[in-house]
Amino acid sequence: MKKEIKAEITVYETTHELPGAEQKLLAAAKNALGKSYSKYSNFQVGAAVLLENGHIINGANQENAAYPLCLCAERVALAAASSQYPESPVTAIAVTVRNPKHKIDTPAAPCGACRQVMSETEDRYNRKMKVLLQGEEGEIYELASAKDLLPLYFTGDYL
Ligand code: THU
Numbered sequence: 001m002k003k004e005i006k007a008e009i010t011v012y013e014t015t016h017e018l019p020g021a022e023q024k025l026l027a028a029a030k031n032a033l034g035k036s037y038s039k040y041s042n043f044q045v046g047a048a049v050l051l052e053n054g055h056i057i058n059g060a061n062q063e064n065a066a067y068p069l070c071l072c073a074e075r076v077a078l079a080a081a082s083s084q085y086p087e088s089p090v091t092a093i094a095v096t097v098r099n100p101k102h103k104i105d106t107p108a109a110p111c112g113a114c115r116q117v118m119s120e121t122e123d124r125y126n127r128k129m130k131v132l133l134q135g136e137e138g139e140i141y142e143l144a145s146a147k148d149l150l151p152l153y154f155t156g157d158y159l
Contacts, residue, residue, distance in 0.1 A: 089125035105138035118146035
């Protein structure tokens with residue numbers, strides 16, 4: 001017996017093709033790039049989450065001389081949102097990156113740890129989180145759920 005795992009990605013050629021609310025969210029993620037504290041990797045990541053109550057909360061990666069303490073932008077944004085509006089479900093997240101050494105023109109995929117936290121956030125609010133990914137420029141990927149990025153996810157149901 002075999003099981004097949006499928007994920008659907010909607011690809012937009014430019015930001016202009018996105019619905020207005022998503023353009024705004026991606027713009028917030030790009031704006032957050034400027035708040036990255038990344039003196040060790042020089043790699044900037046900006047994230048923005050949209051809450052059901054309409055608020056947009058930003059996050060940028062925050063590094064530390066003790067490298068394992070570096071915080072990813074996605075988890076910074078999700079933790080900030082949960083700290084400020086714990087009652088409001090997260091409906092979407094946009095993630096973008098900038099590498100000063102070369103332009104990244106392909107969508108940036110969140111790391112595994114961030115995917116797990118995004119998955120937990122969906123479980124917590126029982127709501128799918130739309131995921132928007134873009135490099136510094138180029139096409140945009142849209143996924144309907146964080147679990148499309150992490151099909152075999154760990155959940156609290158196991159505990
Ligand atoms: N980083 C993120 O912010 N998000 C990810 O999903 C992957 C990596 C950050 C962590 C570190 O500051 C830099 O990118 C290089 O790994």
